[in-house]
Each structure stands twice: as C-alpha cells, then as structure tokens.
Amino acid sequence: MNPLWLSKGYYASSEILGLLPPKLQVWLSSFGRSIFMEQFVKHVPKPTALPDSSLKVSAWGLNFRSSLMNSAGMFKNGEGYDVIEALGAGGYIGGTSTTNWRRGNEKLCIKLPSIILPKSKMAVNWLGLPNLGDGVLAKQSFTANKKSDCPIGWSVMRSPDFNESQGVQLLIESLWLYHEHPQIDFIEINESCPNVKNGGGSIIPRLQLISDKFANLRRRNLPLIVKLSNDLTPDIVKELIPHLIRLGFDGVNLGNTSTMYNNYSHKLMDSERDLFDYFTNQFGGGVSGTMLKQSSLALCRAAAEEVEKLKPNHEFHIIRSGGINSAQDLIESSQNGVTLNQWYTGFFENFNKDGYSVYHKLYADLLCLNKQRK
Ligand SMILES: Cc1cc2nc3c(=O)[nH]c(=O)nc-3n(C[C@H](O)[C@H](O)[C@H](O)COP(=O)(O)O)c2cc1C
Incomplete structure (x- = not known):
C-alpha cells in the first residue's frame, strides 16, 4: 500500500481517534x-531533481547534497x-544499533509504544532500541546504488544489556x-x-576509552560524532566540547529526545494533552518535535561558540x-554555527503535507528565503 495514503489516512482520522480510550490510541x-x-x-x-548546487555542504572530506x-x-x-536518496536528502543515517x-x-x-500529536507537532516514543545487532548489521549492504553526494552514517550505542565497562568494550568491537x-x-x-533502563555512568572516561581504542587508531577517514541529549544545559555542552x-x-x-515532560504538557494543544500525559505516565519515553526547536538551537549555539574559541586543529562540526x-530552521542553524541538520518528527509531518516532494519543497523554500536575505 502507498505509505502516503496511510499517512494521510492516519492524520485525517486523528480527530476521531482522539475520542478513543488512550490505551487504544497508543496501540493503534x-x-x-x-x-x-x-x-x-x-x-x-522516482528520483526527484537534485537540489541546487548552492545548497551543497562539504564536511570531513565528504560531500552532502x-x-x-x-x-x-x-x-x-x-x-x-x-x-x-531518491527524495533528495543530503545524507542518510541508519541505526541506532547495539552489539x-x-x-x-x-x-x-x-x-514498541509511540504516539504522534499532529496538532502540537510533537511525538513521544518508548521503543527501547529494537535492532538486529551489530554482528548482522555490520555485514549488510545498504544499497546497490550509493551516491557519492548522499553519504551514509551509522548510529551505534553501548548496549544497556551489559554493565558499563563490558558495554563499552563491546561498543568498541562494534565500531x-x-x-x-x-x-x-x-x-x-x-x-x-x-x-533504556541502565544509568548513564560517566561519559568522559567512556569517551576516553573509545578514543584510545578506536578514534585514535582509525585507518581511514571515518568521522566520529557524539550525539548528546537536548536536555543538557548550554553550560554543560560548553564543558563537554573541549x-x-x-x-x-x-x-x-545536539541532540536526542527530551524527558522533561513538565516543560511540554502545558504547551500542547488541549485535545492532545490527555494522551501525552497518559503516555508519559505509563511508558515514559522521549519527546520529539517542534518544542525542541529552541533547545537544540541554543545548545548548538553554545557548542559553536566553544569550538570557535578553541579553534581545533581538526575539522569539528556541529x-x-x-x-x-x-x-527557516535551516537558516537559523547556519546562522548559529551548525553544519548539518537532521529531522525525524518534522520529516513525517512534512511528508504528510508534501508527499514525495518533501525535500524538494523544503529546498525550494530555502532558496527563496536565501534570495530574500541577499
Ligand atoms: C520513533 C523515534 C525513534 C528514535 N530512535 C532513535 C535512535 O534509535 N537513536 C537516536 O539517536 N535517536 C533516536 N530518536 C531521536 C531522533 O533521532 C531525534 O534526535 C529526535 O527525535 C529529535 O528530532 P526531531 O524533533 O526532529 O524528531 C528517535 C526519535 C523517534 C521519534
């Protein structure tokens, strides 16, 4: 079945679905x-036309459309x-996988509980990292048709099913x-x-090990990025960057979903608040979508200021x-030192609106805004 019809059907019926008991809504x-x-x-x-060459980005020797x-x-x-790739994305990232x-x-x-709150442009998920495991995933081919201007990234993490030190060793093997x-x-x-249930442990010693046993020993150009939470404060980000x-x-x-539910509940559309409260009380989970706009931007700005101050000897991107x-978000990103952007909740919201022109339409808007700014 055409996924666009599924999406349109779901969004169109969300008003009626909202009348069902919350548990049934989550199940559906x-x-x-x-x-x-x-x-x-x-x-x-069918592949859409490639974006205008003025939108290209080069980072770490890789070319992104x-x-x-x-x-x-x-x-x-x-x-x-x-x-x-056919939609015209600048790049692709798969995972998160675990050992x-x-x-x-x-x-x-x-x-795999998850909900979307279309009117509030938000989503909450409590999926818990379902994946086939690194042994299987590291052997697969992503495509028979890889394009050099649509690079492939992979997201991986320390499995929460092991204690911290064993988990890091296994993560290094996966890397x-x-x-x-x-x-x-x-x-x-x-x-x-x-x-995931396990506590965070301590990030710097973990990253030190990954640096000693992987980052500093890489035998090819394979940029290594760390994804942090959108719930951090700008001061903590500034401490971590060095x-x-x-x-x-x-x-x-910067960064991942948020668990600061109290920051969002009162800002949601009235008709979606009960479902949000039910989900976060029953499952917890990570909040994504439009309400993270300001925090992700503020954290990126803090990171960019720190990078600017430190002037690293190697390419370090935000x-x-x-x-x-x-x-408009992409413009604000570039004005605040961001090199690359990723979207999830907003992608599906725009897919529902613009279908398979989702990237194309956004690029057209971006070119238009760029022209107006000149
Ligand atoms: C259903 C769902 C599953 C997600 N799974 C992962 C994941 O496996 N690894 C990860 O780093 N982030 C994961 N995220 C977080 C997103 O990558 C992204 O950081 C977050 O949703 C904020 O972006 P957004 O507001 O554009 O959705 C997930 C988000 C959603 C909505």
Whole structure:
C-alpha cells in the first residue's frame, strides 16, 4: 500500500481517534507506525531533481547534497537508503544499533509504544532500541546504488544489556566492525537514549576509552560524532566540547529526545494533552518535535561558540537535531554555527503535507528565503 495514503489516512482520522480510550490510541498509533514504516522503506519513489548546487555542504572530506538528512532511529536496521536518496536528502543515517539483538520495549501488550500529536507537532516514543545487532548489521549492504553526494552514517550505542565497562568494550568491537564496512562514511555514537533502563555512568572516561581504542587508531577517514541529549544545559555542552575535541572526536549532535515532560504538557494543544500525559505516565519515553526547536538551537549555539574559541586543529562540526521542520530552521542553524541538520518528527509531518516532494519543497523554500536575505 502507498505509505502516503496511510499517512494521510492516519492524520485525517486523528480527530476521531482522539475520542478513543488512550490505551487504544497508543496501540493503534504504535501498530500503525510499524505498518507505515514497513511500507515506507519498500516504496522507492522516482528520483526527484537534485537540489541546487548552492545548497551543497562539504564536511570531513565528504560531500552532502544539502545540510539536511534524517536523524537516527528512523531506519533502525539500515533500511531505506534508496528512498531517502531518491527524495533528495543530503545524507542518510541508519541505526541506532547495539552489539546484541534487541526486541525493544513492550508494555500493556503494546509493542514498541509511540504516539504522534499532529496538532502540537510533537511525538513521544518508548521503543527501547529494537535492532538486529551489530554482528548482522555490520555485514549488510545498504544499497546497490550509493551516491557519492548522499553519504551514509551509522548510529551505534553501548548496549544497556551489559554493565558499563563490558558495554563499552563491546561498543568498541562494534565500531571496528563498522570501520570495515565500505559503504559507511561516518559514525554517530548515541550517548543520549532516554528509553533504556541502565544509568548513564560517566561519559568522559567512556569517551576516553573509545578514543584510545578506536578514534585514535582509525585507518581511514571515518568521522566520529557524539550525539548528546537536548536536555543538557548550554553550560554543560560548553564543558563537554573541549573533551570531545581533545579526545579526537569530529563533531557533536545536539541532540536526542527530551524527558522533561513538565516543560511540554502545558504547551500542547488541549485535545492532545490527555494522551501525552497518559503516555508519559505509563511508558515514559522521549519527546520529539517542534518544542525542541529552541533547545537544540541554543545548545548548538553554545557548542559553536566553544569550538570557535578553541579553534581545533581538526575539522569539528556541529549537527543539529530537534524540532527541525522548515527552511527557516535551516537558516537559523547556519546562522548559529551548525553544519548539518537532521529531522525525524518534522520529516513525517512534512511528508504528510508534501508527499514525495518533501525535500524538494523544503529546498525550494530555502532558496527563496536565501534570495530574500541577499
Ligand atoms: C520513533 C523515534 C525513534 C528514535 N530512535 C532513535 C535512535 O534509535 N537513536 C537516536 O539517536 N535517536 C533516536 N530518536 C531521536 C531522533 O533521532 C531525534 O534526535 C529526535 O527525535 C529529535 O528530532 P526531531 O524533533 O526532529 O524528531 C528517535 C526519535 C523517534 C521519534
């Protein structure tokens, strides 16, 4: 079935679905999401025209058609490259994967719980890192048709099923597996997933180990980015940046979903608040979408100021993820020192509106805004 019809059907019926008991809404949304994603990755559209060459971005010796790509978690097992490439995305990222196969979360007989709140332009998910495991994923081919201007990134993290020190060792082994993968151009280490039980442990010693046993020993150009949480404060980001640079990492992504539910509940559209409260009380999960716009921008700005001050000897780039859903966001990103942008919730919101022209339409808006600014 055409995934666009599924999307339109779901959004169109969201008013009626909102009248159902919240548990049933979560079940329908979670089940609907799985069906939709199965179809979405199967339906490779005819390639759209490539974006204007003025939108190209070069970073770490890689060429991206534009500064915008999907964010991690959209294609957990590395599906969908051909779809994303045909849409005209600037790049692609798969994962997050872990060393071991993970089923993902299930509660109240609901597998991989997630909801979207279309009127508030938000989503909440408690998926729990379902993936086939690095042993399988590091052997797969992403595509038979890789394009040099649509690089492939891979997101990987320390599995929460092991204690911290064993988990880091296993993560390093996985990094070497992906290092040997000829199609992977950059790696993102997810240091920010809210949907797993184990505590965070201490990030700097962990990154030090990854630096000693992987980052400093890489035998090819394979940029290594660390993805942090959008719930950090600008001061903490400023404290972390010098460590990331010193340890040889090549960039930071700000950032992942938020668990600061109290910041959002009162800002949601009235008709979606009960579902949000039900979901966050029953499952927890990470909040994504438009309300992360300001925090992701403020954190990126803080990171960029620190990088500017430190003037590293190697290329260190800032990637923004959180609340991006328009051309104006990309402009604000570039004005605040961001090199690359990633979107998830905003992508599907725009896909529902613009269908398979989703990137094309955003690029047209961006060119228009760029012209007006000149
Ligand atoms: C359903 C869903 C699953 C996600 N899974 C992952 C993941 O596996 N790894 C990760 O780093 N981020 C994951 N994220 C977070 C996104 O990559 C992104 O950082 C976050 O949603 C903020 O961006 P957005 O506001 O554009 O959605 C997920 C987000 C959603 C909505």
